[in-house]
Amino acid sequence: MGLSAENLAVTRAGRHIFTDVSISAEAGDITALVGPSGCGKTTLLSCLGLLLRPDSGTVVVDGVSTQKWSSRRVARWWHEDAAFVYQDSGVIDEKDVGYNVTLASNLWGRTKIDDGALDMLKNVGLADRVREKAAVLSGGEKQRLGIARALYRRASFIFADEPTASLDAANRQSVSDLLRRAADTGACVITATHDDGLAARADRVIALAPAS
Numbered sequence: 648m649g650l651s652a653e654n655l656a657v658t659r660a661g662r663h664i665f666t667d668v669s670i671s672a673e674a675g676d677i678t679a680l681v682g683p684s685g686c687g688k689t690t691l692l693s694c695l696g697l698l699l700r701p702d703s704g705t706v707v708v709d710g711v712s713t714q715k716w717s718s719r720r721v722a723r724w725w726h727e728d729a730a731f732v733y734q735d736s737g738v739i740d741e742k743d744v745g746y747n748v749t750l751a752s753n754l755w756g757r758t759k760i761d762d763g764a765l766d767m768l769k770n771v772g773l774a775d776r777v778r779e780k781a782a783v784l785s786g787g788e789k790q791r792l793g794i795a796r797a798l799y800r801r802a803s804f805i806f807a808d809e810p811t812a813s814l815d816a817a818n819r820q821s822v823s824d825l826l827r828r829a830a831d832t833g834a835c836v837i838t839a840t841h842d843d844g845l846a847a848r849a850d851r852v853i854a855l856a857p858a859s
């Protein structure tokens with residue numbers, strides 16, 4: 648089980664961002680995409696997460712080619728199996744911290760929170776912020792909140808773009824511990840990172856060549 652890509656190529660504005668990339672990422676592993684700024688890590692991660700269609704090549708999820716998946720099928724996969732930890736997206740600012748983990752509220756619009764969600768928030772150091780609006784969190788706190796949600800949902804595939812960027816050393820460590828824990832409980836974790844500490848915790852490191 649896991650995700651693989653065969654012969655992916657993406658061209659933007661007449662430039663080959665990458666050509667002929669093939670990778671395999673297993674369930675239970677952290678796969679780190681590394682390389683210099685601009686080499687295409689985020690673009691590749693977006694292709695693997697089916698957010699971006701490559702110009703050629705195929706992404707295979709749990710042994711099934713996604714080439715012919717409709718947008719509805721892709722959306723179902725995002726909803727049921729995938730979670731994204733992106734620096735500038737995913738957190739709903741106008742909702743409280745607890746809602747951002749559970750995505751559930753009762754009839755009166757009050758966030759539904761359970762022990763599992765509280766436990767996740769404790770893990771990322773946000774348990775005492777549960778009723779605050781996400782808008783007031785710092786960039787690093789939002790990042791940790793995104794990870795708490797991904798772990799709470801027990802997503803089979805976690806795509807994390809620079810999940811430790813803008814965090815201090817202690818929080819970098821706790822985020823990489825959390826991603827490690829997600830992988831150890833069976834998730835296929837794929838991360839684009841410049842963080843040597845996180846790459847060192849990965850089971851597989853894929854170095855992309857600088858764009859030509």
Ligand SMILES: Nc1ncnc2c1ncn2[C@@H]1O[C@H](COP(=O)(O)OP(=O)(O)OP(=O)(O)O)[C@@H](O)[C@H]1O
Nearest residue numbers: 659660664682683684685686687688689690691839
């Ligand atoms: N839609 C687009 N149009 C034109 N160029 C694009 C587009 N999307 C990405 N690029 C270019 O593709 C290259 C790779 O971008 P990408 O964000 O994937 O790199 P990266 O390795 O993640 O960089 P960083 O480490 O700085 O985040 C960059 O030069 C970027 O400007």
